[in-house]
Amino acid sequence: MLIDKVRIQELIPHTGAMCLLDAVIDWDDDSIQCVTDTHRDSANPLRRRGRLSAVAAFEYGAQAAAVHGGLRANAAGEIASPGYLAALRDARWFVAELDENAAPLEVTARRLLGEAAHCIYVIQISSAGRLLAKARVTIVPQPNGKYP
Numbered sequence: 001m002l003i004d005k006v007r008i009q010e011l012i013p014h015t016g017a018m019c020l021l022d023a024v025i026d027w028d029d030d031s032i033q034c035v036t037d038t039h040r041d042s043a044n045p046l047r048r049r050g051r052l053s054a055v056a057a058f059e060y061g062a063q064a065a066a067v068h069g070g071l072r073a074n075a076a077g078e079i080a081s082p083g084y085l086a087a088l089r090d091a092r093w094f095v096a097e098l099d100e101n102a103a104p105l106e107v108t109a110r111r112l113l114g115e116a117a118h119c120i121y122v123i124q125i126s127s128a129g130r131l132l133a134k135a136r137v138t139i140v141p142q143p144n145g146k147y148p
Helices: 005-011 054-075
Strands: 023-027 031-036 083-093 105-115 118-127 130-141
Touching: 005 023, 005 054, 023 054, 031 054, 054 083, 054 105, 054 118, 054 130, 105 130
Parallel strands: none
Antiparallel strands: 023 031, 031 105, 083 130, 105 118, 118 130
16 A cells, blocks of 8 residues: 655645655555655755754644545545645654654654544654654645645
């Protein structure tokens, strides 16, 4: 069931280095599991002063939620409606920087509520079984139905 980066970039508006996920390893109607090594990439666009803050973990989780929405829409024979991250709640991180982790990041998103581009997900970012960050994200439809 592996879904590669090329397919991921077809599902979300993030391309090139801003597409942070390398692969989807599993997904169903309620959740998605992704992996990535981009946290160690010196060209990661979220790096500041050569480091990747743990706060960036929330972008990884939001991208996983977006990919999940795209996969769900495709499974229903549709194309996902454009959405954007409207809220980040209960955000917690347990490390200072993501790039200190040698192992790949494991990024999961579980849909709690909603459909299409209006939903709430719980996201979790781990590495080698160690929880690095978690939060709830709210995704809402783009007002004009298009990505900027």
